[in-house]
Every structure is written in structure tokens, then in C-alpha cells.
Amino acid sequence: MKPLPRTARAYIVCAALGAGACALPALLPPSPTPWATAGLLAALYALCELPARCRLLGRALGGSVPMGSGSFFPVLVAAALLLPPAAAALTALPGGLLARVAEPPAGWRRAWRAAATALAVWAAAHAATALGARTALGTGTGRPDMPHALLPALAAALVFCLVLTALDGGVRATADGLPLRTAWRGLLGRALAPHLVHGLAGLMMGVLWRSAHGPAAALLVLLPMYLSCWVFAQYHHERAAHQATIRALVQAVDIKDSYTRGHSERVGHASVLIARELGMDGDRLDTVRFAGILHDVGKLGVPTRILRKDGPLTPEERRIIELHPEYGHEMIRGIGFLDEARDAVLHHHERIDGSGYPYGLRGEEIPECARVVAVADAFDAMTSTRSYSRARPVATALAELERCAGSHFDPRMVAALVRALAAHGWQPEVTADEAGTQVPAPRTPGPLAAKTQEPA
Template identity: 75%
Template sequence: DFPYALAPAGAAVLAFAAVLTVLDGGILATAERVPVRAAWRGLFLRSFAPVAVHGLAGLMMAVLWRSPYGPLAALLVLLPMGVSCWVFAQYHRERAAHQATIRALVQAVDIKDRYTRGHSERVGRASVMIARELGMADERVESLRFAGILHDVGKLGVPTRLLRKDGPLTPQERRVIELHPEYGHEMVRGIGFLGEARAAILHHHERIDGSGYPYGLVGRQIPEFARVVAVADAFDAMTSTRSYRRGRPVEAALAELSRCAGAQFDPDMVAALQRALERHGWHPAVTSDTAGVPVPRQGASGVPTGPGAGAR
């Protein structure tokens, strides 16, 4: 009887939310190898809210069912629940549309720049690994994944002949390519769901020491998402085998990132990537068709020395 049913109903909600939290956190920690300190962070509140809402609706139905108004009154509770289900379905349809938009943009970049086919997805994956290691909330992790995937979307505004040039770029050609972050930002500035990802697209070529582009930001002036994507981008670029050079081993790429930490890269992001790779490993793939294309020699440092070494 109401209100005496509130206490057992509240206890049931708390118990159910606690069980969900333990199970979800356990899956994240074991299956996805999310750090233990971050696996359960915020999970209870995210589980509690929907369970509490549905529990309250169920309790209202039970109370109204036993009231003088009978089952007809209880059925009225189904109306707001139906609206809630409709809103939830709309959210998932909108999310699917977002994913389709991103896939279309990435495919367009991959078609235009054959040298970096698959690079965008791997940068997104490496960015997520860093974000998980830093303990970012799930919403920010998803936004950061978008940032990694779309970081080079501005290349759609760069002449194809420059992206596919086999030899070194001239200073003028390099200045044209260095406009791609601004092109990308202009392309996505109206896509509201990207959130912080837009700043990463604009600033992922900034350097901690202020010598980057397009605005020469220094240190913490560079948005956090941009500092993450910069490390993920450089790591995949070094470890990927492309038609104009072989990829470096993961250990050599990490050593190079560590050497440049504090000048080009944020040391915290580099350290987070190192920890994540120790847990998950990395499996780079060939990103372009190398059939019939000679792979340039590499010097002792692993830097390509053959034709096209400085093209990108």
C-alpha cells in the first residue's frame, strides 16, 4: 500500500542499479581492459536514473490499479512511457544518421588521399585508447573518437595532386597542405553533435612549444582533444606502412614520441598512449596498395631516405 511501498521499491531500485554497475564495470575492466580506476566511474548514476524512472512508473501503475479508479487510470501511466520510448527511438535514429555522416566524410578523404587509407579509423581508435587511460567520461570518449576519425577531413579542400605527390613538397605546396585544419573546421562547424571534436580538427597540428599551425598555440592553450589527436595521429603515421615508406616498429614510434614530448606533444598524452599500448597492443595495417611500388630504404633512425620521403 502507498506510501509504505516506497521503501521496498526504493531498495529494489538501488539494488538493481548496483548490480548493473558491477556487471557493466566488470565487462569494461575485463573485456575492454579499461583501467580499473575508470571502469566504474560514474556508472552507478547512469544506471540509477533510468531504473528509478521506470521503477517509479511501475509503482504508479500498481497504486492506481488498486485505487477506486481501477485499471483505466493505471493505463494512463503508459502514455508518458510511450512518449519516452518514442524519444529514445528518435535518439537512436539520430545517432545512426551521425554515424552515416561521419562514414561518408571519411570515405571521401580515403578516396582522395590513397596514401592514408584506413588512417582516420586508426587515429580514432588510438585517441579512444588515450581517452580511456585518462579516465574521460563516455560522452567525451565518443566525441574524441569522432575527432580522431575526422581530423583530416580538411584534406578534401586540398588539391589532389599535392596529396598524391611522390616527391618532396615545395614550401609553397606545404603551406597549401597546412591549410587543411582550417578547411576541416569550416566543413564541420555546423555539425552540432561533434562538440569538442571541432576544436581538435582545427588544432591537431599545434605544438606544445608554439611552433605549430594554424595559430601557434602554446601548451595548455591547445585544446585537450587536439593534444590527444596529435599524439594518436603521429603514432599511426609512424607505424603505418604506406606506398612511399615502411612503417616503424611500435617501440621506435613510442621512443620518438617520448623524445618530442614537451616540445611537440603533451607528455601526459604520450604517457597515456604508452600505458594503453602495454595493455592492448597495436596492430598496424598497410594503408595503400603497394603492389608494384618500391618501398624506400630507411636509415638507421627508421626515417625513410628514398624518393617521396618528405611528401607528407
């Protein structure tokens, strides 16, 4: 277990102290806190978090109890609309402390979740109060002013999202040692739409809570939200199953072609470095990573005697091994979320000048993802020790890529890799030597020597 850095612990302590300071006015006299509403909302939020910690209920629901950030945020948005800011912050604390965490250290993670959600709902309540949320929602049997109630609800959800993603980016930066820009990249884009939906659901809860039907009617909003979260959890379980399948395929390739053990993972990592420099994020970044990891999966269809051959390949053997992109494309055809990744697997040996294979595509005809993987693949091949070539220094490999940019490789991708390595360096986790391979002296000189014995 990786210990939590001191900076991350200090960050969490500061967030917890801030959350306590925000909630404290609700406990001090004279307090305008409506305790019946605050208590019910706090208990409801805590109750919603409990099923994820109940193993029996989790098994009854197929292991897909909604959990983690976002499942029950409509309760917190409703609190921001119905309560003063300090009281709204209090409603987040019990549920945050009871929430299930998937990884240790559990205590720090729960403290962080409670503090971050309390700060976010406190800020959201301030935004809602400034826009007259409680007046717009009406009281007792009064009718809500729905056109005007939409604005404070959406503002509360937006502020909630902004504060929570800003805090989450900070804790990622301190815990993982990432630059702030990297830690925040993609967080807001992924969270904004779900949080706005939570805002609308929270508005519905608030309206029903203030209606003549009371809090019992507001609970009806949670049922469809819970079911939608359950469906979303099912999707994530399916995605995890696909990733496990991908991992098994890559391990099978590594076992079959021992000289390239770890190559797929390193190509996936290098592909992500390039993609980030090009401004890709979110699902597109996942696609590039999967494409890099799976680019050689078609080698499972190539005879082992050819993959492990020490001497030069015959023309017939080369024709056989050059079928591996097409084999790989067919093998992953049934994995639905790998649409663009399949094209990269098929075309990662195409060249900008049209001299590649399998179809001799040139320039922009080659999918962008394939051009990324081609550069990452060649770079790792040159910087890894193989049966026919010793590893080159990173600087030498980059110089070779730059020399071949415009003919073999897309110059944009090469330049992106150069920038990424200048910023982050290159530390491959697995090499052929570490895998126990006996490596003879290099035998194949010349440009891109690491790529000329067999397609990597």
C-alpha cells in the same frame, strides 16, 4: 558472425539457472503469489515488447519503436513494489524471451535478457519488501503513504540498476574477452539516472494499481513513458545518421589520399586508448573517437595532386596542405554533437612549444582533445608505411614521441599511450601495403620523419 565464446554461454546458462531458482518458489505450494496481479504485469511487459518485433508497426512509427533495455522497466519496478520477490521475477521472463534482438545469436541473447531482468527484478523486490513497499502503497481504497513509499521505490530502482549493470558487465567481459574493469566502465553512470526515472514511473504505476481505480488507471503511466522512449529512439536514429555521414566522409578521404588509407580509423582507435588511460568515458570518449576519425577530413579540400605527390612539397604546396585543419573544422560545423571534436580537428597540428599550426597555440591553450589526437596521429604516421617512409617498430615510434614530449606533444598524452600499448598492444587493421599501395623506400630521415613530408 562471430561465435559466442564458451565462457559467455556458460555465463548465460548460470544466469538462467539463477533466474529459474529465484522464480521457482512462486510456483511451489503453498504459494502466496497473487496470480491476477502477477499475470497482468507479466502480460503487460510482454505486450510492451511485441511492437518492436512487428515490422508493420515499426514502419508505421517510422522505424522508431522503442526497444532494447530500459523502455518498459517501469512495469518491472511496479512488479517489484507490488509482488513477492519470486513472483516479481516471473513477470520479467515472458517479455525478456519475446524481446527483439538486433544481432545474432538471437536465442542466446533473448535468454540472457530474460535471465538478467528476472534476477534484477527479484533483487529489487527484496529491497522493496525490506523497506515495506507493499504497506506504504496501501491496499484497495487505502491511501498510499507517499513520503515513505518514495524510499522503497528508489531503492528498488537502484538495486535493479546495480544488478543489471553488474550482470551486463559480466557478459561483456565473457563475450568480448574484456577485463572486468573495462567491461563495467561507464555502464552504471549511463544507466543510473534513467533507472531512477523508471523507479518513479513504477511507483506511480504501483500507487494507481492499488488505488480504487485499479490496474486500468496504472496503464496511463505507460503512455507518456512510451512516448518519451519513442523520442529517445528518434534521437538515436538521428545520431546513427550522423555516424553514417562521418563514415562517408572518412571513406572519401581514404579514397582521395590512398597512401593514408585506414589512417583515420587507426587514429580514432589510438585516441580512445589514450583517453581511457586518462579516465575519460561515456560521451567524452565518443568525442575523442570522432575527433580521431575525422581529424583529416579537411583533406577533401586539398588538391589530389598535392596529396599524392611523390616528391618534396614546395613552400606553396605546404601552405595549401596546412589549411586542411581549417577546412575540416568548417566541414563538420553543422554536426551538432561534435562540439569539442571540431576543436580537435582544428588544432591537432598545434605543438606544445607553439611551433604548430594553424594558430601557433602552446601548452594548455591547445584543447585537451586536440592534444590526444596529435599524439595518436603522430604515432600512427610513424608506424604506418607511406610513400615517403616505411613503418617504424612500435617501440621506436614510442621512443620518438617521448623524445618530443614537452616540445611537440603533451607529456601526459604520450605517457598515457605508452601505458595503453603496454597493456593492450597495437594491432592496426589496415595499412597502406594492405590497401594495394606500391611503397618505395623511405626518403625522409630524421625525427618524426613520417610527419615531415605532409601533415598526416
